[in-house]
Amino acid sequence: MRHRQAIALLALAGLSIALYLWLHKIGVIGDLRCGTGDCEYVQTSAYGALFGVPVAFYGVVGYALILAVALAGLQPAFLGRRWPTRLLAALAVGGFLFTLYLTYIELFVLHAICRWCVGSAVVITAITIVAGSAVRRES
Amino acid sequence: MKRFYILLGAVAAVAAILIWRSSQPGTAGGLSSAGAPPVAFTAADSAFRGYVLGSDTAPVEVIEYADFECPYCGQFGVVQFPEIRQQLIATGRLRWRFRDFPLPNHQWSRLASHTVACADEQGKVWEAIDVVFARSSAWAQMARNPSGLFRDLMRGIGLDMGRHDACMDSQRYAGRIELSRLEGLSRNVGGTPTFFANGVELDTRRFSNSDAFTALVDSLTAGRR
Numbered sequence: 001m002r003h004r005q006a007i008a009l010l011a012l013a014g015l016s017i018a019l020y021l022w023l024h025k026i027g028v029i030g031d032l033r034c035g036t037g038d039c040e041y042v043q044t045s046a047y048g049a050l051f052g053v054p055v056a057f058y059g060v061v062g063y064a065l066i067l068a069v070a071l072a073g074l075q076p077a078f079l080g081r082r083w084p085t086r087l088l089a090a091l092a093v094g095g096f097l098f099t100l101y102l103t104y105i106e107l108f109v110l111h112a113i114c115r116w117c118v119g120s121a122v123v124i125t126a127i128t129i130v131a132g133s134a135v136r137r138e139s
Numbered sequence: 140m141k142r143f144y145i146l147l148g149a150v151a152a153v154a155a156i157l158i159w160r161s162s163q164p165g166t167a168g169g170l171s172s173a174g175a176p177p178v179a180f181t182a183a184d185s186a187f188r189g190y191v192l193g194s195d196t197a198p199v200e201v202i203e204y205a206d207f208e209c210p211y212c213g214q215f216g217v218v219q220f221p222e223i224r225q226q227l228i229a230t231g232r233l234r235w236r237f238r239d240f241p242l243p244n245h246q247w248s249r250l251a252s253h254t255v256a257c258a259d260e261q262g263k264v265w266e267a268i269d270v271v272f273a274r275s276s277a278w279a280q281m282a283r284n285p286s287g288l289f290r291d292l293m294r295g296i297g298l299d300m301g302r303h304d305a306c307m308d309s310q311r312y313a314g315r316i317e318l319s320r321l322e323g324l325s326r327n328v329g330g331t332p333t334f335f336a337n338g339v340e341l342d343t344r345r346f347s348n349s350d351a352f353t354a355l356v357d358s359l360t361a362g363r364r
Contacts, residue, residue, distance in 0.1 A: 112295070
């Protein structure tokens with residue numbers, strides 16, 4: 001149960017970051033508070049969208065799914081089931097691989113770092129680690 | 140379990156408040172659009188004759204009146220100008236003079252011009268012109284102020300950002316940008332880009348590529364022999 005709670009909290013943090021970046025991308029929010037990073041540069045690059053959809057929106061959907069599954073897995077009917085943990089692990093690995101690709105683009109193609117993207121990368125990595133260890137414990 | 144949901148709700152509330160505050164006008168910390176022409180000009184504004192690239196002894200000088208938000212100027216700057224720079228300017232055959240001509244229907248042109256002017260202060264004007272044109276598709280259509288992107292671009296070319304921010308905040312080059320535009324108007328510049336070679340206006344439709352400029356320089360140089 002603890003791991004699903006932890007994942008839900010992490011997913012909410014990730015969802016907040018992705019939502020912030022997406023709202024910025026669609027013009028709802030003005031300048032990004034990025035400190036020393038290159039958030040605008042990364043966000044407005046050709047890699048800021050995939051198949052015409054802002055990358056941040058994939059993050060919103062992905063984290064929302066993880067949050068929903070984690071919360072569902074905390075319901076009494078599903079607490080003893082293994083599938084929520086496995087589904088969380090699968091979603092986390094998908095998000096982690098996508099983040100690896102985006103981080104590669106930042107470091108080796110754009111040569112620019114968006115600190116919010118780094119924040120999201122830390123969150124999805126933590127979710128992957130928690131979900132992975134939970135799957136091993138439940139096996 | 141109840142404590143968990145309270146914690147989850149608290150995190151959601153904090154995130155919602157932070158995002159809501161970021162969406163409010165005046166909290167972004169960005170620069171103003173530098174869009175309003177100044178009411179007074181300084182002697183330095185009047186003395187400024189544009190950004191010059193090339194040898195003082197080059198036989199041909201081209202003056203370009205350009206708007207950073209104009210797609211044709213951007214295309215010319217990204218595709219054609221590097222060849223002109225390499226083949227004609229670097230070889231001492233041509234001198235290039237860049238003049239701002241921000242069009243009134245372009246929301247961010249003056250901000251882009253001012254960003255470039257502040258880069259000039261640190262000796263990186265041509266690097267700034269290159270990156271602002273190269274990324275114009277990203278910022279020109281922005282509904283929000285693109286000063287954050289400009290700032291990233293200027294950091295990317297190695298500007299001292301403390302000096303750059305102070306320059307942008309002061310808007311001290313707004314006057315010379317407006318004077319540059321007025322000078323263009325006095326020369327009947329009606330659109331961008333508009334080119335003058337040794338004082339004679341060129342037909343922009345013919346001078347949209349580097350080959351046309353090479354032929355022009357060849358003909359003007361031959362005429363002097």
